[in-house]
Amino acid sequence: MKSDIHYNDILSMVTHDLKSPMTAIMGELDMLSLDNLSKKEKEVSIKSARKASKNILRLIESILVMAKIEAGKENIELQTVDDLQGVFQDIVSTFKYEIKSKQINFIIKIEKNLPTVSWDIDKLQYHCFNNIISNALKFTPEKGTIQFSVMTQDKNSIAISIKDDGIGICKEKRHTIFEKFDTHENQKVFKGNGLGLYNAYNFIKQHNGTIKVVDGLHNKGIGFRITVPINPNKNKGN
Numbered sequence: 001m002k003s004d005i006h007y008n009d010i011l012s013m014v015t016h017d018l019k020s021p022m023t024a025i026m027g028e029l030d031m032l033s034l035d036n037l038s039k040k041e042k043e044v045s046i047k048s049a050r051k052a053s054k055n056i057l058r059l060i061e062s063i064l065v066m067a068k069i070e071a072g073k074e075n076i077e078l079q080t081v082d083d084l085q086g087v088f089q090d091i092v093s094t095f096k097y098e099i100k101s102k103q104i105n106f107i108i109k110i111e112k113n114l115p116t117v118s119w120d121i122d123k124l125q126y127h128c129f130n131n132i133i134s135n136a137l138k139f140t141p142e143k144g145t146i147q148f149s150v151m152t153q154d155k156n157s158i159a160i161s162i163k164d165d166g167i168g169i170c171k172e173k174r175h176t177i178f179e180k181f182d183t184h185e186n187q188k189v190f191k192g193n194g195l196g197l198y199n200a201y202n203f204i205k206q207h208n209g210t211i212k213v214v215d216g217l218h219n220k221g222i223g224f225r226i227t228v229p230i231n232p233n234k235n236k237g238n
């Protein structure tokens, strides 16, 4: 099982994941050192070096978060969020370039007048919501459909659902996707570190919430349904 991963295995996976963006950056730097480069070529090299640097940063951040979670040191800090609708709109708008360039039919349904919640919104936003949206975009081919909805489930919790009609996840693999370093077997096409859902699951759990795999759209793809209590402390009985 992936949860039994040994320290040395982690080290070899991390170094392997660092190697390819580092090689890309070095290649682009070599390219940029040439004298006869056109403005367009320069722009392309800078863009691709920036993308590779971002991948390295993301990997480092995910690993740090994973290590802190496992040491019991990555605790959530609840804060009052009174514009949840705005927060979710901002989250979706950070993906607008990718949505547009893949011509995705992105259907958003965010309930108006969502209640004020007490969440660690940064952790949920960066490690959970961003990851499930970016997964849906990564695993859904061009012109596919993604449905994202946020609504009050009952008076105590918010339900967030994301469904796509992409490549989906086979039944046997569905129970391992929340484990660390569980990546898609085709890493050449679907790059990733396999830490997104592991970290997301842990932060949702710390909020006393749930995350479940559900059916996707059009008899294809996959879906995730998340519920987070409006006030996680209250549900703990504190």
Ligand SMILES: Nc1ncnc2c1ncn2[C@@H]1O[C@H](COP(=O)(O)OP(=O)(O)OP(=O)(O)O)[C@@H](O)[C@H]1O
Residues within 6 Å of the ligand: 062, 131, 135, 136, 137, 139, 164, 166, 167, 168, 169, 177, 182, 183, 184, 185, 191, 192, 193, 194, 195, 196, 197, 198, 221, 222
């Ligand atoms: N929407 C989806 N469609 C198909 N497969 C998915 C989807 N979401 C997750 N998966 C599967 O679950 C695995 C784990 O997802 P996770 O977000 O943890 O890792 P990742 O996206 O590969 O890497 P990272 O998020 O760390 O960059 C993915 O590699 C993929 O195999």
Ligand SMILES: [Mg+2]
Residues within 6 Å of the ligand: 131, 134, 135, 192, 196, 197
């Ligand atoms: Mg991911």
